Amino acid sequence: MTSAAGAAIELKEISSAKCFGGLQKVYEFYSNELKSNTKFGAYIPEGAQNKKLPALFYLSGLTCTEANFIEKSGFQRYAAEHKIIVINPDTSPRGVKIEGDDESYDFGTGAGFYLDATVTKWSENYRMYSYIVKELTGIVFSQLPVDQKRVGIFGHSMGGSGALSIGLKHPEIFRSISAFAPICNPMNCQWGQKAFTGYLADDQSKWKEYDATEIAKKYDGPEREILLDQGTADKFYHEKQLLPENFVEVQNSKIKVHFEKREGYDHGYFFISTFLGEHFKFHSKHL
Numbered sequence: 453m454t455s456a457a458g459a460a461i462e463l464k465e466i467s468s469a470k471c472f473g474g475l476q477k478v479y480e481f482y483s484n485e486l487k488s489n490t491k492f493g494a495y496i497p498e499g500a501q502n503k504k505l506p507a508l509f510y511l512s513g514l515t516c517t518e519a520n521f522i523e524k525s526g527f528q529r530y531a532a533e534h535k536i537i538v539i540n541p542d543t544s545p546r547g548v549k550i551e552g553d554d555e556s557y558d559f560g561t562g563a564g565f566y567l568d569a570t571v572t573k574w575s576e577n578y579r580m581y582s583y584i585v586k587e588l589t590g591i592v593f594s595q596l597p598v599d600q601k602r603v604g605i606f607g608h609s610m611g612g613s614g615a616l617s618i619g620l621k622h623p624e625i626f627r628s629i630s631a632f633a634p635i636c637n638p639m640n641c642q643w644g645q646k647a648f649t650g651y652l653a654d655d656q657s658k659w660k661e662y663d664a665t666e667i668a669k670k671y672d673g674p675e676r677e678i679l680l681d682q683g684t685a686d687k688f689y690h691e692k693q694l695l696p697e698n699f700v701e702v703q704n705s706k707i708k709v710h711f712e713k714r715e716g717y718d719h720g721y722f723f724i725s726t727f728l729g730e731h732f733k734f735h736s737k738h739l
């Protein structure tokens with residue numbers, strides 16, 4: 453979808469609250485990609501009335517809706533300080549009732565994995581990749597005061613996988629990338645193998661299209677510095693669901709990874725909120 457098409461989509465404002473001088477909003481609309489209603493958060497700092505501001509898209513992890521990041525991270529303080537609009541979508545289609553979509557926390561509802569499913573049962577609705585890259589960007593660029601030339605992406609866990617893969621696949625949209633405890637090499641971990649088998653069947657060439665480490669190996673776009681934070685007490689890191697070292701190893705002349713291991717931090721929002729300020733500083737420098 454282009455931003456012109458995005459302009460025609462009607463957004464319903466679900467809530468709006470003043471926060472650090474700006475407004476934390478939640479919008480809902482009917483997504484043509486997800487064939488269902490979907491919500492997203494939009495934090496608009498003070499000052500956006502007069503000029504267009506840079507924007508950051510934040511992708512959440514397994515089990516999250518748009519609410520987790522809005523309510524638990526405290527990001528609004530940094531977005532207000534750096535004057536950055538923050539957009540955060542849901543993690544899957546909702547309310548579409550596909551058999552099996554609620555059987556586990558790591559597949560189906562709350563676990564869209566930011567890909568376009570090819571398996572028939574899921575392919576009508578589970579199109580989170582196209583939703584983010586085409587539809588949501590089209591809407592945001594046409595309806596919110598965003599400077600399209602200054603847009604970055606970040607995320608957590610499954611959303612970190614989405615941020616790394618979408619950011620590297622679309623350097624023309626996203627100029628800066630960072631991630632908290634991302635699933636870096638989904639083809640080689642249980643979460644990823646379960647999701648990719650379910651959504652994409654056995655075609656490994658399709659899997660590679662959504663695997664950040666595989667995408668990085670082939671990356672030939674503009675030079676990118678990536679900030680990657682990983683807590684050392686993260687149980688999913690120890691269970692080898694995240695595999696950040698595999699991604700770091702692929703660094704080349706085009707991709708430089710700032711890999712920060714954070715002593716004693718786990719996988720949750722206390723970890724995210726502790727290092728969020730550094731991520732905003734990082735994006736602000738690159739946008």
Ligand SMILES: N[C@@H](CCC(=O)N[C@@H](CS)C(=O)NCC(=O)O)C(=O)O
Pocket residue numbers: 512513514515516520524557608609610719720721
């Ligand atoms: N529910 C799962 C873990 C899922 C999980 O940790 N999700 C992370 C993203 S991967 C999250 O952000 N959860 C929501 C929250 O902490 O608010 C479990 O019990 O093992």
